[in-house]
Amino acid sequence: MADYIKFLGTAGGRFVVATQLRYSAGTWLSLSGQNIMLDPGPGTLVRCWASRPKLDPRKLDAIIISHHHIDHCTDANVLVEAMTGGGHQQRGVLFASLQALESDSPLCRYMQSFPERTVPLTEDGQYALGRLRFSTVVHRHGVETYGLIFESEGKRLGFVVDTAYFDELAGHYQNCDLLIINVVLAEKDHPATDRHLSLWHAEQIIQQAQPAQAILTHFGMGVLQNKPWQIAADMSQRLGRDIQAARDGMKVKL
Ligand SMILES: [Zn+2]
Numbered sequence: 001m002a003d004y005i006k007f008l009g010t011a012g013g014r015f016v017v018a019t020q021l022r023y024s025a026g027t028w029l030s031l032s033g034q035n036i037m038l039d040p041g042p043g044t045l046v047r048c049w050a051s052r053p054k055l056d057p058r059k060l061d062a063i064i065i066s067h068h069h070i071d072h073c074t075d076a077n078v079l080v081e082a083m084t085g086g087g088h089q090q091r092g093v094l095f096a097s098l099q100a101l102e103s104d105s106p107l108c109r110y111m112q113s114f115p116e117r118t119v120p121l122t123e124d125g126q127y128a129l130g131r132l133r134f135s136t137v138v139h140r141h142g143v144e145t146y147g148l149i150f151e152s153e154g155k156r157l158g159f160v161v162d163t164a165y166f167d168e169l170a171g172h173y174q175n176c177d178l179l180i181i182n183v184v185l186a187e188k189d190h191p192a193t194d195r196h197l198s199l200w201h202a203e204q205i206i207q208q209a210q211p212a213q214a215i216l217t218h219f220g221m222g223v224l225q226n227k228p229w230q231i232a233a234d235m236s237q238r239l240g241r242d243i244q245a246a247r248d249g250m251k252v253k254l
Contacts (some may be wrong), residue, residue, distance in 0.1 A: 003152050003254040005029045005180075006055070007246045008047040012162075012184040012196075012218030017071050021224060023047055023248045024071050027159075027180075027217075031152040031254075032132035034061045037079055038148070038159065044075035045082070051249065057082035062093040062129055066121075066161040067145035068100035068107065077108050084114040093129060094118045099144040121146045137172040139163035142195045149173065155254050158211070162218070164194055165201040170208035178254060179211035180246075186222030199223065203235055206243065217246035 009025030011017050017024040025047035026040035037044065037060055048055040060083040065073045073096075083092040098120045100107050112118045119127065125136040125146075137147035141162045149172070150157040158176040162184070163169065173179055181202045185192060188200035197205070199216075206214050219228055228245035236243040 001030060001033070003031050003155065004251055005031075005157075005254070006051065006251045007217060007248065008044060008051060008055075009041060010217045010219060010246045010248050010250075011041070011071065012182055012223075013220035014071070015221045016219060016224060017042060021221075022219060025248075026072075026075070028055050029150070031150055031157070032130060034129045034132050035059050036062045036064060036129070038064050039066050039072040039161065040075040040079050041071040042074045045078045047248075058085070060092055062095060063115075064121075064148065065094075065096035065100045065107070066148065066159070067097055067139075067141060067143050068103070068105040069143065069162070070106055072162075073100060074106045076106065077111055080111045080114050084111075087111065087114040090114065090116050092116060095121055095127065097121050097144040097146060137169075139169075140166055140195070147172070149176070152254070157254065158209075160197070160205060162196060165197055165204065170205045173205070173209040173211070176209065176211040177213065178252070179206070179209060179214045181205060181214060181216055182218035183216045183223055184218060184220035186220070186226050190222075196220075199231060199235075203239070206235070206239060206241060211241075213242040213244075215244050215246050215252065219245075 009023035011022040011024040024041035025044040029036040139145040158173040160181040184196040185198040232245040
């Protein structure tokens with residue numbers, strides 16, 4: 001099947017998660033024949049089955065946790081159980097930061113032995129899953145956090161997950177065919193920019209990294225109130241690039 005990604009949720013920040021103004025489910029990736037769940041926040045299991053067509057979590061080949069904040073991994077436990085037939089079939093791979101695996105984290109210890117492999121993400125890590133390759137980028141987010149770059153069928157797909165902006169950030173994400181950016185904040189000077197990107201920062205990254213296509217997601221309340229689709233359209237016009245705002249359930253073919 002051709003590569004695609006599907007945003008089961010687009011919520012970022014605790015208020016949007018608590019109110020479910022946007023779903024807080026993870027992103028389903030189907031790349032090089034591998035089914036992957038990235039950052040399964042609250043409600044991911046439910047949104048898999050509510051998806052049309054349904055996405056069967058028993059068919060997952062891997063679950064990736066970029067960091068252990070609750071909006072990125074609360075549903076990891078139930079998804080590992082689904083992927084491994086309740087722990088009876090040792091299959092699939094769980095990739096997660098060491099902090100997610102070892103510290104006080106929503107990931108239960110008991111289920112970490114269920115997958116065929118449980119692999120800690122590390123700085124400049126290179127990983128293989130069948131024919132699929134991916135690597136990590138160290139982010140600055142207060143906890144151990146990794147951005148991800150997938151190489152699939154000759155395409156390069158980057159996920160700028162939660163992070164503060166820093167000068168070298170965009171350099172890691174050059175030449176992406178599709179770049180997905182978590183943008184929690186509307187205001188450039190918001191105090192939480194010490195660990196999150198604002199719209200202004202996302203625009204800097206797109207200008208510097210020059211992806212063929214960019215998608216904004218993981219919206220906080222301020223971004224949502226300012227109509228992300230309008231923001232993306234304006235940004236697209238300013239930069240002369242294909243920039244979209246993710247919607248819950250949005251599927252993108254690569
Ligand atoms: Zn986070």
